Amino acid sequence: MNKRTVLRLCACAFALAATASAPLAFAQTYPQKSIRLIVPWPAGGATDSVGRSVAEALRVQLGQPVIVDNIAGAGGNIGTQQFVRQPHDGYTLLLATSSTNSANPYLYKRTGFDPIKDFAPVASLAVIPSVMVVAAGSPYKTPADIVNAAKARPGTLSFGSGGVGNSAHLAGELFKSVAGIDVIHVPYKGSSPALTDVMAGQLDYMLDTGAYGQVKGGKIRAIAVASERRHPMLPGVPTFEELGIKGMHMNAWYGLAAPAGTPPAVVERLNAAVQTAFKSGDLSKRLSDIGAEVRPGDAASFAAFWKSELERYAGLVKLTGASLD
Template sequence: MFHRTIAQRLALCALACLPLASASAASDNYPERAIKLVVPWPPGGATDALGRIMAQHLGQRLGQPVVVDNRAGAGGNIGTTAFLREPADGYALLMATSSTNAANPHLYRTPGFDARQDFAPVAFIAEIPNVLEVPQASPYDSLHALLEDARANPGKLNYGSGGIGSSQHLAGSMLRHRAGIDIVHIPYKGSGPAVSDLMAGQVDMMLDTGSMAHVQAGALKALAVASRERVPALPDVPTFDELGVEGMHASAWYGIVAAAGTPASVIERLNQELNAVLQEPQVREALGKMGAIVAEPGTPAGFGAFMAAEIDRYEEIVRVSGATLD
């Protein structure tokens, strides 16, 4: 009685395989309904702007709407953990950033997720280098003049940021370390208020990724770009490397990830479509106006290797900053 016939065994195997067959069929027909793109930051910032551009054009290619869902709070952790409560089927995606997926694991003891295990990388989208900006009325017209004054007067100059542990804070801390200067950090509750006070001259400088329009409008002066190459949107602004502050590379990066366990066929489809979106002239122009360096077509594995390396790199950046957020 303990020995099943071959027919019984085949019937049991067929029943056991039904969920797998259903999942496979569902992924083959993907997408059959709207997709949610979780942006773990409030509307109006660079992450939101990038997310909306990608959502619009990805939806056009997939033939289904891609709806942006802003879930702000706790430095991006609230939206990221909310995303991970969604099924791993490709109908919920996340705008991953250097803050949430590289810095936060070192800033928070319990961010609510495992940056190395909980995500399935899909595609690298772009990076936006931090730009050292000063008010239009600032006496500093060059990085050399600013650093000379900072070294002669330790603690005299300050820099604003969107808060402790923000990309602006970490970039400012990196500048202190790389340039050997003593400047005071002034954290704000968001980059918007910090930029407003920068333009008003209430703070001396800021290393920001989202103020390109203010620079282009003449409200702020850009002294240096924290990237390996000059930014197309600011072709006349030199890099820190060119100006003698070597290794001052601080960029916010952005990519799209799914939840770990998402079918490989869905990941591959999304990767192909996102790579195609990034080649569209309209998209490249829109991202370029934001100061973004658009990623070249790549694989999910390549993006995954990049994210893993960034988690390692940010461990040192956060340690030097001394920032903790628990």
């Protein structure tokens, strides 16, 4: 082997070593600038509250600004479509939700993204059970009252949601299916205006994840929780199961995601920041205050949960018959 060949082989070896070490070096210096967190829903409501809580926690842990960017539309698809086109460098993150990342692939013929291949799961954050709420002065005291009224006057009662395909919509459709009633779905551009109309009596009820604060404040009344056990924030409110209504289990899940191809070391750095924020107690308190049950965990466990929820929502959407195309 001549000297020129040896030098060429050495150069190739150095290049390969540099290429292999580049992601690690990048992760060790990450982040060096502000991070953008896309929340694919409007400002206000539970999803935005979760996003802003996580953004603040990451700011503290990473030492860089984390800017929330609300990009709403098409049930979260528009913001998510923009997200998957971003560079996979850890500087654009997504607040992934059960609506956008579990339900929409079955509700829409085209979402503009692959629910698995286009994402790098970073960390699970929380789940919030849906709670059935009515106006403070509503005549409906239990879900059975709503069922009886709906059967007496088919097609006249109405329920609201924060948009077609979101958790409140699917929860409402599930209740229609389980109860065998004919009621009208009224979609809004976000949960906040829908809840406002529940308070005013313009809507008969809503199954929402962002209503806990209004319930505690006495602005609306909770009559059932769609979970396996009573919610610690509303200990006096029974579950649907306790009231004899089977199959009403519905919650919204939230997690942090990066674009597919993000270096694993960056994903680990972000996950560590989330876990440290949970352990410090501040993030847990912020989420608990809005009715969330925190779900800390590593990226691998979140990826497994994400996949299982896709499978669960396939059955849920089929059961409700919901479709947006």
